[in-house]
Amino acid sequence: MALITVRYFASIREKLGRSEDRLETAGGETVLGIWQRVSDGPLPPNTLVAVNQEYATPDARVQAGDEVAFFPPVTGG
Amino acid sequence: MTIRVQEAAFNPWEVLAAYELVAGERLAGQTGGAAVFVGTMRDFNQGQAVSAMTLEHYPGMTEAYLEKIRTEAHRRWELVDSLILHRVGPLKPGEPIVLVACWAAHRDAAFAACRYLIDELKTRAPFWKQEQTDSGLRWVDQNQS
Numbered sequence: 001m002a003l004i005t006v007r008y009f010a011s012i013r014e015k016l017g018r019s020e021d022r023l024e025t026a027g028g029e030t031v032l033g034i035w036q037r038v039s040d041g042p043l044p045p046n047t048l049v050a051v052n053q054e055y056a057t058p059d060a061r062v063q064a065g066d067e068v069a070f071f072p073p074v075t076g077g
Numbered sequence: 078m079t080i081r082v083q084e085a086a087f088n089p090w091e092v093l094a095a096y097e098l099v100a101g102e103r104l105a106g107q108t109g110g111a112a113v114f115v116g117t118m119r120d121f122n123q124g125q126a127v128s129a130m131t132l133e134h135y136p137g138m139t140e141a142y143l144e145k146i147r148t149e150a151h152r153r154w155e156l157v158d159s160l161i162l163h164r165v166g167p168l169k170p171g172e173p174i175v176l177v178a179c180w181a182a183h184r185d186a187a188f189a190a191c192r193y194l195i196d197e198l199k200t201r202a203p204f205w206k207q208e209q210t211d212s213g214l215r216w217v218d219q220n221q222s
Contacts, residue, residue, distance in 0.1 A: 005137075009203065010133050010134060010205035010207070010216055011205075011216045015117055034111060044164075048203075050138060050203075052113075053135070053138035054138075055201075056148075069135065069138070071135070071139060071205070072205065072216065072218065073159055073219055073220075073221050074198075074201065074202060074203050074204055074205065074217065074220075075201070075204065075205055075206045075216075075217040075218070075219065076132070076134070076163065076174075076175070076198065076199060076202050076203075076204025076206070077116050077163075077174065077175050077196055077198050077199035077202075077204070077220065
């Protein structure tokens with residue numbers, strides 16, 4: 001089965017009420033398309049996305065086995 | 078050359094003394110200066126008292142980005158060595174959050190690289206602060222300079 005892992009952090013994790021989803025994919029979906037499958041609203045402004053732990057854009061395409069992450073602007077340091 | 082993300086509280090000056098003890102031979106002679114930045118938790122933010130904080134991070138991506146920015150700094154400036162240490166988990170006001178240190182032959186490189194590392198860490202490393210205030214928990218939505 002072709003799966004992707006979708007992870008959520010900080011305020012986005014709290015809003016969705018979970019830290020992770022596993023989705024079946026045929027491959028070739030965009031990050032934005034993944035967001036539309038896991039949430040019932042638009043991608044909040046300023047949301048950052050990562051694919052396989054590298055920053056990406058919402059139009060990036062994802063493949064089976066990828067790890068996609070959604071999180072708010074970072075505030076470390 | 079060390080990157081560390083840890084829950085345990087640390088004393089930056091003890092960390093540096095211990096690090097120089099181990100790396101001493103490599104640093105001695107070549108190093109003409111070291112620049113150090115220590116970031117500490119305040120007890121106020123955006124006009125409100127803050128009594129505690131929790132730092133969340135993205136394990137794996139955080140370390141990868143710290144390593145990435147450190148590699149960029151070493152490419153850009155002639156550094157002898159560098160160190161980044163960052164807390165995660167629960168913190169209290171006054172506790173150190175982050176330690177950045179750069180050793181170089183000359184001060185310009187040490188200062189510039191240290192500044193680069195803390196600035197890039199704040200904009201690219203996936204950490205998130207949640208503050209406890211009198212009116213409850215709130216996520217910090219953006220860093221101030």
